Amino acid sequence: MLTITRLARELGLSRTTLLYYERLGLLLPALRGENGYRRYGEAELERGRQIASFRAMGLPLEEIGTLLAARQESHSCLDGHLMRLEQEIAELRRQQRAIILYRQQTHEEIPMVDKARWVAIMQAAGMTEEMMRNWHIQFEKMEPQAHQEFLESLQIPAAEIAAIRTWSRGV
Structure with a gap:
C-alpha cells in the first residue's frame, strides 16, 4: 500500500x-x-x-x-475532445491570419520568427522532434496553404519547404 x-x-x-x-x-x-x-x-x-x-x-x-x-469507451470522449481542439486551432489560425492581414494593410512591421527561433520556442514548450513532426503532418493535412505560408514566414528555403511538405503528406 x-x-x-x-x-x-x-x-x-x-x-x-x-x-x-x-x-x-x-x-x-x-x-x-x-x-x-x-x-x-x-x-x-x-x-x-x-x-x-x-x-x-x-x-x-x-x-x-x-x-x-x-467506464465508457474512451475513444468517443477523446474524439470529441480532439474535434474541439481542431476547432480551436482552426479559430486561432483564422485570428492569426486576420492580424497578419491587418498589419500588412496598415503597413505595420511584423516581427518575424525564423526557423531556429521557432524550433527553440517549440522545444521550450516541451515539444519533441516527433511532436513537431506530427504537428507539421496535421497542419499540412488540415491547412496546406496556411502551412506553406507559415513555412515561408520562417524564411525557410523553397527546397526545404518542399521537402517538409512532402514528408508531411507521407509521400
Whole structure:
C-alpha cells in the first residue's frame, strides 16, 4: 500500500493535487488507517495514471470523472475532445491570419520568427522532434496553404519547404 506522498511521487503530481482529486471523487484512497492516513493500492495507482494521462491530453476534470464513472469507451470522449481542439486551432489560425492581414494593410512591421527561433520556442514548450513532426503532418493535412505560408514566414528555403511538405503528406 502506498501513502499519499508516495502515490504523488509515483504519479508525478503534488500531494495537494491528489487531495483535490479526492475532494472531486476522482481518486479515493483504498483505505484509511486509524490514524487517518490514506493508503492506496495498485488499482488507485492505475486510476491515478489514467487521470494523469487524460489531463495530459487536455481533458477537463469533469469529463475525466464522467469517463471514469461510466467506464465508457474512451475513444468517443477523446474524439470529441480532439474535434474541439481542431476547432480551436482552426479559430486561432483564422485570428492569426486576420492580424497578419491587418498589419500588412496598415503597413505595420511584423516581427518575424525564423526557423531556429521557432524550433527553440517549440522545444521550450516541451515539444519533441516527433511532436513537431506530427504537428507539421496535421497542419499540412488540415491547412496546406496556411502551412506553406507559415513555412515561408520562417524564411525557410523553397527546397526545404518542399521537402517538409512532402514528408508531411507521407509521400
